[in-house]
Every structure is written in structure tokens, then in C-alpha cells.
Amino acid sequence: MSDPGLRHEGAERRSWIVTELRSVGFLSVADLARELGVSPMTVRRDLHALESAGQVRMVHGGAALTPGELHTPAFPDDGNSAGRERVAERAAASVGDRDTIAVDAGPTAYALVRALRPTFRGSLITHSMPVLTHMADRLHAWRTVSLGGELLGNRLALVGPSTEAALDRLRARTFFFSPSAVDARGAYAHSPAEASVQRKLAGIADEVVLVATADVFTASAPALVTGPAALCRVVTDRPPPAAVAAALRAAEVSLDVVGCS
Incomplete structure (x- = not known):
């Protein structure tokens, strides 16, 4: 600021x-x-x-x-909006109307929130500013818990010690996790600060669902968030590379590939 x-x-x-x-x-x-x-x-x-x-x-x-x-779009167009919408709709379909969910930052997580059913009357925890803005625009009786902190500009996310401290007494049924990169060893963030917040979000959830378009399987990011064993399910738009698929099978992670219709 x-x-x-x-x-x-x-x-x-x-x-x-x-x-x-x-x-x-x-x-x-x-x-x-x-x-x-x-x-x-x-x-x-x-x-x-x-x-x-x-x-x-x-x-x-x-x-x-x-x-x-608000005059500008939340995220720039990366040419993969169709795949992102398919992933978001599939993941959002698993959310119960009274669930408490935690939602990550990034465009796929934002798309998931936009795909929630109009009947959703649960609670949502997030550090994503576009998600918070979207929730403020809706007239539904959703309870939104915002996690303050330092702005991480490229992800439009709030991170840092105050963000993590706000999670200490919270709980969620599902954390919808949207990392910057994924390989056979695990999922990654571009900064250690965001990786730390994502680990805390995973820690308050009963289950962690990774939502991502297939470009994360070829992307690179330096900060390891978690290994495959922490995940319950992966929802993506194309099959992952063989090494990633094998790691998910070994960790007994459900893989849901939402193909083109």
C-alpha cells in the first residue's frame, strides 16, 4: 500500500x-x-x-x-478458460449446500467459487481477493471468512503470519487447493509465503481436493507445499504425465479427469 x-x-x-x-x-x-x-x-x-x-x-x-x-478482470486470459470451467464445475458439484469450504487463490479456485450452486448457504474461508470480491457481490446468505495479510500481487492473495494466525481456530470440510505446479513429488507454489498458507489451509480441512488445469503438470515453481499423500482427490481437464499419475495411484489419490464434451 x-x-x-x-x-x-x-x-x-x-x-x-x-x-x-x-x-x-x-x-x-x-x-x-x-x-x-x-x-x-x-x-x-x-x-x-x-x-x-x-x-x-x-x-x-x-x-x-x-x-x-471494479473495472478489471480478476485474472488475465490464458487461453484455457474452457478447461478451467469444466474443472471448476466438476469440483463445485461435490460441495454440499451447508458445507464449510476453504478456497485457494488463483484462477481455477476463483472459477470454482463462481461455479457453486445458487443453493449454497454454507461458509467459505479464503485468502484470495478475487474470491472475496465475488462473494461480496453475491446476494446469497453465504458466510465468508477473509484471511488478512500481505498482498501477493501475482496471485492476488493475502499471505504472511497474520494470514496463518487467522486459521488457527478454523475448520473446513474441504480445502480446494490450486497450486502453481505439480510433479511426481508433490505440489508447489511460487513463494514460500504462499506455500506456508496453503499448508495451513490443508491442515484445517478434512480433505484436500486439488483443482487445476493440465498446464500445472508442465509448470515449474520452487516452494514445495505438500506431497501426494496429503491429497484426497485431483480434478483436472487432461490426464497428467505418467510419473504424476503413478505417484497419485501409489498414494491412493482419486484422479478425476474432466474431458471435453
């Missing part, structure tokens, strides 16, 4: 909040209070005023832009 300096006037604080939200999509109350040098109660009053003016939508733990204020 840019340094807002001392802001004693409510109008100036609120203008800064909207400007920052246009840049990052979601801000937590705690982060806003720290950056602005005011109390969380003052931040909440500012957010309520902005929500009344139709500029932001408050969600659990912070605020996101309203649909009319």
Missing part, C-alpha cells in the same frame, strides 16, 4: 480507502486501521458510510469494491 500519512478527516480517509480498493480489490479492517493510524471502529464507520454510498461492499473482516467500481 502507499503511505497515506496522517488522515484526520473522514472524507480524506474514505477517498483513500476507495483508491486503494481499486488497486487491490479487498482490504481488511485490521490493515486499514494500521495504514490509516486510526481505530478499527473508525474504519468500520468509514466503511459503513462508503457502503451506504454504494462504493464498497462490506464482507466479514473487511471490504471489497461494488461491481460498478
